[in-house]
Amino acid sequence: MLQLAIFNTASGLMLADWSERARDVTWTTNAHGDATLTATIPLNPIEAFAWFNLTDLLHMEVNADAEYLWRGRLEDVRLRPDGIAIAALGQWTALGDLPVTDVWSDARTNRWRPLIVDDVPGEAVSDAFQFSQSSRLYIAPRKGELHGQGQVGYLGYEPMTGVTRAAVALDFDYELTAPITWTATADSRDNTWTLDTNIWTLAGNGGTQSGTQTLTFSAADRLSFGLFYDDATPANYTGETGDIYLTITNVHVRTITSIVTAAPIAAAFADAVNSLNPTQLSDASVYIEDPGLDLYEEIYTDADMRAILTRLAALGDTQGQQWEVGVNHIGYLYLRPRGSAGRTWYTDASDIDVERSLGSVWNSVYSRYGDEITATVADTSSIARYGLTRRRAIRSRTTDTTQAQTERDTSLLDTADPLPRASVPVDRVLTPSGAVAPKWLVRSGDTMIVRNLPPETNSVIDRIRMFRIHETSYSAGTDSLEVTPESPPPLLEVLLARAMEAA
Amino acid sequence: MPPAAYSTITITDGTTTCTLTDGTNYALTMGGWAPQVPVRRASTLGGRPYGPVVESIRINIFGTTAAAALANLQTLMALIDQADRWYKDESVDPVLITYEPQGSELGAAVESLIFGFAGDSGPANLPMSFNDELMIYSISDVELTFVRDGVWYGEPDLTVAPMVPGPVDHPEVVSGTFAESAAHLSPVKLTIADLPDPNVFDTYDAGLLLIASSSNRLQIVDAWTMNAGAFTQDADAAREPQGSGVLVYTPVGTTQAASNTIGLSLEAGKRVGVVAALRNTTGLSTFEVQIRVSGPSGRSAALTQPYHVDASTTEPRIVVLGYALCEEDDYSSVQILATASAASGTLVFDYLGLIVMDDPTSRILAIGPISATQTISSGEESTLSIDPRELTARTPQIRLIGNLFPVTHYAVPEWWRGDAFLLSQGSTIAVSWCARTSSPGTLWRLYDSGAAPLANFGFSRRMAYLVPT
Numbered sequence: 001m002l003q004l005a006i007f008n009t010a011s012g013l014m015l016a017d018w019s020e021r022a023r024d025v026t027w028t029t030n031a032h033g034d035a036t037l038t039a040t041i042p043l044n045p046i047e048a049f050a051w052f053n054l055t056d057l058l059h060m061e062v063n064a065d066a067e068y069l070w071r072g073r074l075e076d077v078r079l080r081p082d083g084i085a086i087a088a089l090g091q092w093t094a095l096g097d098l099p100v101t102d103v104w105s106d107a108r109t110n111r112w113r114p115l116i117v118d119d120v121p122g123e124a125v126s127d128a129f130q131f132s133q134s135s136r137l138y139i140a141p142r143k144g145e146l147h148g149q150g151q152v153g154y155l156g157y158e159p160m161t162g163v164t165r166a167a168v169a170l171d172f173d174y175e176l177t178a179p180i181t182w183t184a185t186a187d188s189r190d191n192t193w194t195l196d197t198n199i200w201t202l203a204g205n206g207g208t209q210s211g212t213q214t215l216t217f218s219a220a221d222r223l224s225f226g227l228f229y230d231d232a233t234p235a236n237y238t239g240e241t242g243d244i245y246l247t248i249t250n251v252h253v254r255t256i257t258s259i260v261t262a263a264p265i266a267a268a269f270a271d272a273v274n275s276l277n278p279t280q281l282s283d284a285s286v287y288i289e290d291p292g293l294d295l296y297e298e299i300y301t302d303a304d305m306r307a308i309l310t311r312l313a314a315l316g317d318t319q320g321q322q323w324e325v326g327v328n329h330i331g332y333l334y335l336r337p338r339g340s341a342g343r344t345w346y347t348d349a350s351d352i353d354v355e356r357s358l359g360s361v362w363n364s365v366y367s368r369y370g371d372e373i374t375a376t377v378a379d380t381s382s383i384a385r386y387g388l389t390r391r392r393a394i395r396s397r398t399t400d401t402t403q404a405q406t407e408r409d410t411s412l413l414d415t416a417d418p419l420p421r422a423s424v425p426v427d428r429v430l431t432p433s434g435a436v437a438p439k440w441l442v443r444s445g446d447t448m449i450v451r452n453l454p455p456e457t458n459s460v461i462d463r464i465r466m467f468r469i470h471e472t473s474y475s476a477g478t479d480s481l482e483v484t485p486e487s488p489p490p491l492l493e494v495l496l497a498r499a500m501e502a503a
Numbered sequence: 504m505p506p507a508a509y510s511t512i513t514i515t516d517g518t519t520t521c522t523l524t525d526g527t528n529y530a531l532t533m534g535g536w537a538p539q540v541p542v543r544r545a546s547t548l549g550g551r552p553y554g555p556v557v558e559s560i561r562i563n564i565f566g567t568t569a570a571a572a573l574a575n576l577q578t579l580m581a582l583i584d585q586a587d588r589w590y591k592d593e594s595v596d597p598v599l600i601t602y603e604p605q606g607s608e609l610g611a612a613v614e615s616l617i618f619g620f621a622g623d624s625g626p627a628n629l630p631m632s633f634n635d636e637l638m639i640y641s642i643s644d645v646e647l648t649f650v651r652d653g654v655w656y657g658e659p660d661l662t663v664a665p666m667v668p669g670p671v672d673h674p675e676v677v678s679g680t681f682a683e684s685a686a687h688l689s690p691v692k693l694t695i696a697d698l699p700d701p702n703v704f705d706t707y708d709a710g711l712l713l714i715a716s717s718s719n720r721l722q723i724v725d726a727w728t729m730n731a732g733a734f735t736q737d738a739d740a741a742r743e744p745q746g747s748g749v750l751v752y753t754p755v756g757t758t759q760a761a762s763n764t765i766g767l768s769l770e771a772g773k774r775v776g777v778v779a780a781l782r783n784t785t786g787l788s789t790f791e792v793q794i795r796v797s798g799p800s801g802r803s804a805a806l807t808q809p810y811h812v813d814a815s816t817t818e819p820r821i822v823v824l825g826y827a828l829c830e831e832d833d834y835s836s837v838q839i840l841a842t843a844s845a846a847s848g849t850l851v852f853d854y855l856g857l858i859v860m861d862d863p864t865s866r867i868l869a870i871g872p873i874s875a876t877q878t879i880s881s882g883e884e885s886t887l888s889i890d891p892r893e894l895t896a897r898t899p900q901i902r903l904i905g906n907l908f909p910v911t912h913y914a915v916p917e918w919w920r921g922d923a924f925l926l927s928q929g930s931t932i933a934v935s936w937c938a939r940t941s942s943p944g945t946l947w948r949l950y951d952s953g954a955a956p957l958a959n960f961g962f963s964r965r966m967a968y969l970v971p972t
Binding site: 005013 | 546789813828829830844869871920924
């Protein structure tokens with residue numbers, strides 16, 4: 001039999017065991033772990049007011065023989081004529097207790113600006129240059145201006161206010177066209193623009209030099225690229241503006257020396273929450289796996305960590321697997337392939353609600369990109385099954401033919417045979433070996449196989465025979481379980497989201 | 504016992520009693536009452552296994568005067584009102600209905616708690632002849648209506664002290680037999696008596712209680728005997744292991760390693776709970792532990808979910824590893840599977856506890872630390888009591904009771920997890936106490952070297968009846 005109890009903290013004193021007293025007890029799980037718990041506690045008015053007035057942060061649990069089933073914090077207490085109604089939220093909610101402002105990887109060029117003399121007093125800053133920061137960084141000496149070692153054209157990078165992480169890596173492609181008397185540099189600087197370290201130097205060679213750099217350095221608040229006439233005797237530049245230039249493309253500032261993936265971000269979030277509210281989330285990272293996907297632009301301004309982590313998990317990994325993120329029973333943040341910690345259950349459907357709509361079927365697709373279109377591709381199996389060819393055009397935000405074709409093919413995969421909407425009431429839950437299991441063991445991320453559907457393949461029914469569970473809702477009073485099958489986001493949306501990450 | 508000559512029904516709070524069959528103040532009307540029969544609660548939350556029932560009893564009330572008759576009515580109404588107030592946690596005594604049917608051979612009435620008013624109804628419907636009959640000092644055909652606990656409880660069966668074997672060298676399984684076999688789920692009070700002086704141990708880090716209906720459904724496995732490959736034996740005598748020694752897993756890599764299998768004698772069931780006493784000795788690695796439970800010839804193998812052993816402490820821990828969900832079969836062997844995060848450190852096991860969980864009498868009850876020395880004095884032996892309080896309270900109680908006569912002191916655990924409303928069915932019961940102390944924190948068990956092994960387990964069960972007997 002299960003226990004519903006309330007504690008003063010997750011590891012603290014038990015304040016009440018409400019197992020027998022509570023009514024209408026229902027708890028849910030989703031991809032982020034324990035989601036909600038609601039119950040009504042019949043109490044006399046004095047006790048009801050006492051609980052209502054208790055503003056301490058209280059911890060709710062459902063336990064099965066001393067093993068956690070659901071854990072979270074008491075969020076809402078509502079007075080009723082017959083007692084109190086309570087609502088608790090799972091430990092995932094702790095990640096919403098503080099916003100995050102930080103930079104992990106910044107590929108924006110518009111975050112760079114020309115430095116002026118007032119920015120760096122005592123340093124040889126010059127405005128005798130032409131600058132550009134739209135889509136690339138560009139520094140070129142202007143014709144007729146005085147140039148020398150005391151006149152450096154700088155483009156400086158400065159993150160927004162509130163950022164706590166320092167830059168430790170800088171990636172970029174460069175092109176320097178300059179005679180040997182000109183020198184390009186990259187420097188790390190402190191938050192007053194004072195020079196820390198010169199991290200890159202390239203002298204002109206009379207021609208054009210290009211390449212790629214990946215630099216790591218000690219923590220720096222700010223960065224700069226510079227170009228200057230490297231001669232002790234200043235001279236007027238008589239060439240045309242643009243004949244000598246430094247161009248920086250694919251600039252990428254990182255605040256970790258390795259590639260930026262979801263794992264260190266998740267670990268840092270856990271650490272931040274634990275620092276603020278140690279009882280709400282562990283700072284352990286043992287359950288944070290690494291999807292390996294290089295995240296190109298991760299900049300957060302007063303952002304909700306939950307939204308960030310949910311987006312990062314949805315991007316998946318380098319193998320195209322979907323991932324999930326949440327908090328487990330012992331208060332550890334997890335990041336892992338979707339369903340990797342799930343179990344497989346069998347059930348016999350006594351009733352099933354399935355809806356399929358022809359309106360969601362598109363089995364012939366072409367892509368328009370710019371003024372061009374790709375060839376049309378079709379799914380012959382879908383055409384044969386539905387007895388109909390339904391064709392649509394998608395618009396690709398690319399000028400690359402291959403990318404447009406990939407998006408076309410992905411769209412066809414999504415829509416040639418769409419997953420029907422379904423809900424499955426669960427009367428009995430069985431293990432793969434046939435053992436009957438308590439329904440309260442079923443959780444989001446588990447896989448459910450409906451045993452008694454007609455044994456047809458390549459059919460609509462076959463698409464819901466086995467599904468991953470998106471959400472569970474269990475009511476203790478009636479021992480009833482409802483599961484919501486997962487509807488994975490269309491592959492095309494994931495593809496486009498990842499393309500935007502890399503752009 | 505000789506059969507009861509006539510039926511006796513009372514409503515009482517222990518001080519004030521209304522005997523509804525005394526024939527002087529109260530009497531049942533002809534065909535005035537048949538006790539309601541409860542059903543099992545549908546809820547999977549713990550507590551009383553049977554649901555409440557609404558009783559409706561028709562009685563006549565008498566008195567030597569009209570005022571006396573009215574006073575008798577008032578007394579009855581006050582008791583039912585008191586029951587309602589008690590159920591709403593006011594500081595009043597609980598109210599019971601007792602019933603000894605004519606012909607009962609139990610020798611005492613069975614009892615049931617009254618929970619109070621039935622819905623929005625008052626405690627009684629008075630007849631339309633109410634005003635007329637007062638002149639003859641009676642109130643006829645009063646319909647009492649109230650909610651009571653669906654179950655009737657008999658006298659406590661104080662049995663099985665000491666149990667076999669005893670005194671107990673925990674976590675050894677002890678079992679006992681009640682005088683009678685319970686046909687229905689009946690509440691059980693567990694006591695663990697003659698515990699050592701709490702000042703020997705500053706704090707009980709009390710651990711887990713495993714309770715089952717028989718010793719065929721509960722087994723403690725000495726991990727020492729599961730040595731194979733990377734799993735080796737060590738005496739570890741200074742830490743007081745429960746058997747000959749402990750089992751040490753020394754990882755050579757990060758792939759899963761398996762211990763030797765060891766035989767089980769558990770009877771068939773569908774869900775096996777597994778607990779373990781284990782220790783991460785260095786904190787250099789973390790471990791994932793699973794337990795494989797298998798039927799004959801290795802069939803019906805089932806695994807618990809991976810349990811993460813972190814590096815938070817190098818002291819022994821007693822933990823719930825989870826459930827193995829099995830096709831119903833006799834279990835014949837158990838095996839430890841361990842995976843290390845690095846090829847360093849060791850993970851040590853003292854014992855495993857396995858309990859067949861798929862009946863409502865099985866329990867894994869985790870009892871938190873008890874800081875006893877603040878209330879229980881040096882020299883006091885103490886008793887740990889897990890009491891369902893089926894006739895006195897709405898929730899069970901766990902507490903440590905100091906036995907220094909004449910003053911009794913109490914200490915309560917910081918928390919417990921699991922259903923403390925212990926139940927029994929049939930005639931047998933078995934228990935294992937997997938406990939340790941946090942001071943000294945190095946020990947596997949509850950006592951220091953040289954101290955006497957504890958303890959005496961006792962069970963007190965009230966037989967539950969769905970119909971009065």
